[in-house]
Amino acid sequence: MNEKPNTELMKIGAMKRNKMKENFVQDLYIEMLLSEIQLTVEKEKLLKKIDSAIDHQDRMTFFRLTGELREINKRFGT
Template identity: 75%
Template structure:
């Protein structure tokens, strides 16, 4: 005798859809923020690499290049 009415079932279905939509939306926002953070980090690093090249600083250039490789791995490129 624990049967639910059509209206109750529709409400439950709507709530489940809303939760799924919220989850997807949060996932998308998280991915977008991560990409923005990595892009900003990569741009700063590229500027530092350019500066190291301009100053002919091999030590910094190699160090920063290794960091760039790691960022590219995080980017998936």
């Protein structure tokens, strides 16, 4: 008689663990996606500033901004 309730409890526990794993993976995916979006926006802004520095022939700003871009690419492996 005690077998069925224990089996049910084990099933419920397994289902909860699976749900927690799914939630963890989903949260991780969302975090990665948001980081990718943030990186893309940051790089786009930087590239626009670099274009502006080129248009204005501002070498110092160009070198500073391209250095920042290199650091971002190095940090994120792109």
